[in-house]
Amino acid sequence: xxxxxxxxxxxxxxMGVELLRLLALHPRVDIRRATSEQYAGERLAxxxxxxxxxxxxxxxxxxxxxxxxxxxxxxxxxxxGAAAAxxxxxxxxxxxxxxxxxxxxxxxxxxxxRWYGAHPAPQLLADAVYGIPEFARERIRRARIIAxxxxxxxxxxxxxxxxxRAGIVGDGPIxxxxxxxxxxxGRAAKTELLFGEIQENVRAYSVGRHRHLxxxxxxxxxxxxxSDVIFTPHLLPIRRGILSTLYVPLRQVTDLxxxxxxxxxxxxxxxxLGEGKFPQVRDVRGTNLAQIGxxxxxxxxxxxxxxxxxxxxxxxxxxxVQDLNVRFGLDERTGLDQIAxxx
Numbered sequence: 249x250x251x252x253x254x255x256x257x258x259x260x261x262x263m264g265v266e267l268l269r270l271l272a273l274h275p276r277v278d279i280r281r282a283t284s285e286q287y288a289g290e291r292l293a294x295x296x297x298x299x300x301x302x303x304x305x306x307x308x309x310x311x312x313x314x315x316x317x318x319x320x321x322x323x324x325x326x327x328x329g330a331a332a333a334x335x336x337x338x339x340x341x342x343x344x345x346x347x348x349x350x351x352x353x354x355x356x357x358x359x360x361x362r363w364y365g366a367h368p369a370p371q372l373l374a375d376a377v378y379g380i381p382e383f384a385r386e387r388i389r390r391a392r393i394i395a396x397x398x399x400x401x402x403x404x405x406x407x408x409x410x411x412x413r414a415g416i417v418g419d420g421p422i423x424x425x426x427x428x429x430x431x432x433x434g435r436a437a438k439t440e441l442l443f444g445e446i447q448e449n450v451r452a453y454s455v456g457r458h459r460h461l462x463x464x465x466x467x468x469x470x471x472x473x474x475s476d477v478i479f480t481p482h483l484l485p486i487r488r489g490i491l492s493t494l495y496v497p498l499r500q501v502t503d504l505x506x507x508x509x510x511x512x513x514x515x516x517x518x519x520x521l522g523e524g525k526f527p528q529v530r531d532v533r534g535t536n537l538a539q540i541g542x543x544x545x546x547x548x549x550x551x552x553x554x555x556x557x558x559x560x561x562x563x564x565x566x567x568x569v570q571d572l573n574v575r576f577g578l579d580e581r582t583g584l585d586q587i588a589x590x591x
Contacts, residue, residue, distance in 0.1 A: 249276065251276055251277060251278040252276055252277050252278065252320050252321055252572070252576055253278050253280050253318060253319040253320045253321070254271060254277055254278065254279050254280060254281075254319055254320070254321045254322075254323065255279075255280055255281040255282070255283075255315055255316065255319045255321070255322050255323070256268060256271070256279065256281070256282040256283070256322075256323045256325060257282075257283045257310055257315055257322065257323070257324045257325060257326050257331075257334055258283060258284070258285075258310075258324060258325030258326040258327075258331075259282035259283060259284055259292070259307065259325060260282075260284040260286060260287050260292075260295055260296075260307065260435075261325060261434055261435045262431045262434060262435050262560060263325050263348055263434075263560060263564050263565055264282075264284075264325035264565075265296055266560040266561075266564065266565040266566075267323055267325060267348070267564075267565035267568060267569070268282060268292065268299070268303065268305075269298075269299075269565075270565055270566060270569045270583055270584065271323075271569065271583070272299065272302050272303040273583055274569065274582060274583030275582065275583065276576075276578060276582060276583075277572075277583070279303065279305060280318060280319050281308060281315070281319065282305055282307055282308070283307065283308050283309060283310040283311075283315070284307040284308075285309075285310065287307045288307055288308055288309040289306070289307065289308075289309075290306070290307055291304070291305065291306050291307070292305045292306070292307055293305075295307070310326075310334065312333070312334050312337040312338070313337060315334065315337070315338055316337075316338040316340070316341035316343045317341070319343060320343060320344065321343060321344050321345075321346065321572065322334075322335070322338045322343050322344075322345050322346070323345075323346045323348065323568060324338075324345065324346070324347045324348060324349060325348050325349075326349055327349060328349045328350045328351050328364055329351070329364070329365070329368070330349075331347050331348075331349035331351045332349075332351040332352070332367065332368045332369050332372075333368050333369075335347055335351070335352070335369075335372075335393065336368065336369045336372070339372075339392065339393070343392075344391070344392055344393075344394070344575055345392065345393050345394070346379070346394045346396055346568050346571055346572060347376075347393065347394070347395055347396060348396045348564060348565070348568055350363075350364060350398065350459060350463075351364075351367070351395075352372065352373060352376035352393055352395035353376075353378060353395040353397060353398065353463050353466075354373065354462055354463065354466060355373055355374065355466065356373075356466075357370035357373060359462055359466075360373070362462075363459050363462055364459070372393060375391070375392065375393055376391070376393040376394070376395045377391040377393070377394050377395065378395050378397060378463075378466075378467060379394040379395055379396050379397060379567065379568075379571040380397055380402060380405060380406070380467075380567070381567075381570050381571060381574050381580065382406070382511065382512065382515050382517075382518060383405070383409060383467075383471075383511075385574055388571055388574045388575055389574060389575060389577070391575065394568075394571045394575065396564065396567055396568045396571060397463065397563075397567065398459075398460045398463055398563070399428065399432055399460075399490055399557070399559035399560075399563030399564055400424075400426050400428065400432075400458070400460040400464075400479070400481055400490065400492070400563075401460050401463040401464045401467065402538075402557060402562055402563045402567065403426060403490045403491075403492040403538070403555045403556070403557045403562075403563060404424045404426065404464050404479075404492050404494060404555070405464065405467050405468070406518065406538050406540065406555055406557075407492060407494045407540055407542075407553040407554070407555040408422065408424075408464075408468060408473075408494055408496065408553070409467070409468070409471045409511065410504075410507045410508050410510065410511040410512070411496055411504065411507055411551060411553070412468055412471040412472055412473040413471055413472065413507070413510075413511065414506070414507035414510070415472070416498055416499055416500075416502055416507070417473060417475055417496060417497065417498065417499070418497040418498045418499040418500075418549070419497060420475070420497040421475055421476040421477065421478050421497075422468075422473075422475045422476070422477050422478070422494065422495065422496050422497075423477075423478045423494070423495040424464065424477060424478065424479040424480070424492060424494055425480055425482075425492065425493045425494075425495070426479070426480070426481050426482065426490055426491070426492040426493075427450070427481070427482040427483075427484045427490065427491050427492075428481060428482070428483060428484060428489070428490045428559055429484055429486040429487050429488040429489045429490070429529070429559060430446055430483065430484075430485070430486070430487060431487050431488045431559060431560055432488075432490070432559045432563075433483070446483060446484075446485045447485050448485060449485060450482055450483065450484060450485070451482065451483055452480055452481070452482050453481060453482070453483060454481060455480050456478075456479075456480070458479060458480075458481050460479070460481075461477065461479045464477055464479060465477050475497075486529065488529075488533060488534075488558055488559055488560050488561075489529030489530070489532065489533055489556065489557070489558055489559060490529065490555075490556070490557050490558075490559045490563055491527070491528075491529050491554065491555070491556050492554065492555045492556075493552065493553075493554050494551075494552070494553040494554070494555070495550060495551070495552055496550070496551040496552075496553065497548075497549075497550055497551075498544065498548075498549040498550065498551050499549075500549055501544055501546045501547065501548075501549040502544065502549070503523075503544075504523070504542050504544060504551060504553075505520075505522065505523065508520050508540060508542075512540075516580055516581050517536050517537050517538060517562060517570065517580070517581075517584070518537075518538050518539075518540065519537060519538070519539045519540070520540055520541075521539055521540060521541035522541065522542075523541075523542060523543060523544075524541070524543050525541045526541035526554040527539035527540065527541055527554060527555065527556035528556060529556050529558075530588065530590055530591060531556065531588050531590070532556050532557055532558050532561065532562070532588055533558050533561075533588050533589065534558060534561065534586060534588055534589055535558060535561050535562075535566070535584075535586045535587070535588050536558075536561045536562045536566030536567065536569070536570055536584045536586070537557070537558075537561070537562060537588070538555060538556070538557045538562050539555065539556045539557075540553065540554070540555050541553070541554050542554065566584055569583055569584055570584060
């Protein structure tokens with residue numbers, strides 16, 4: 249069978265190198281090109297020795313005019329802004345684009361401008377599909393632009409959308425309390441990410457103003473939610489993983505199992521732990537899995553849902569590969585059938 253020819257823009261940040269790792273192990277993918285601003289001209293295996301004897305690739309400077317030459321798919325691991333400009337150029341060729349930045353996640357150009365500044369191609373926002381396969385599989389199969397969701401929104405939405413769809417959300421705000429490993433902040437050198445700053449420490453950041461909030465609000469509204477959302481992210485002294493605790497007011501005390509089973513009963517990457525059982529980040533690390541557990545307080549009534557994902561896996565590059573599999577009609581587990589390494 250023919251292979252899917254792939255180019256990766258921005259291949260040496262944490263998200264980009266995780267994407268290259270997964271694609272290198274994918275039996276139906278041929279990686280033709282990868283770019284890197286910092287390491288252009290060097291071999292990938294010299295920058296990341298784990299690729300020796302697995303992927304013989306020389307990193308290139310980003311040339312937007314030729315990025316899509318000779319490939320079927322372009323993955324963009326570029327920062328927001330740079331990603332959109334690159335994708336506009338790539339779409340002049342007959343390619344499918346998977347964007348891991350925020351540039352095509354929001355549908356409203358005014359909302360995008362509020363959080364990121366003016367969008368360079370607002371006419372394309374309506375064409376992009378927000379790529380959580382469990383909620384958008386049929387639309388992903390027809391899309392040319394797949395916006396790979398943010399890590400925090402993925403963990404939150406997997407735990408919230410089934411409850412919203414079940415029509416059992418009561419009055420009051422939904423609270424999203426999420427904690428992420430340091431790799432979620434990227435590979436750039438920053439004082440607040442130094443070992444001495446994060447080790448033996450936990451802190452909240454971007455309280456009430458994190459850029460992933462509008463993604464969560466947008467997708468919950470699309471599912472029929474009218475509740476306000478309060479979102480607070482925290483930084484953990486670990487490398488990878490996100491644990492989200494979600495507090496949802498209910499109309500009445502009810503069993504959540506049917507709502508989650510309705511959405512995820514046959515999903516290969518969502519593991520339902522059930523009532524009173526809660527996930528840990530170590531059990532999803534290095535995988536594309538999401539684990540979900542919950543409980544309902546009586547007589548409040550209040551649902552407390554806990555989700556765990558790997559921010560670079562189901563929260564990023566793993567989900568991008570799952571989207572690729574959906575888009576090209578492959579078994580969604582292809583290249584992603586992994587078991588977490590414990591401890």
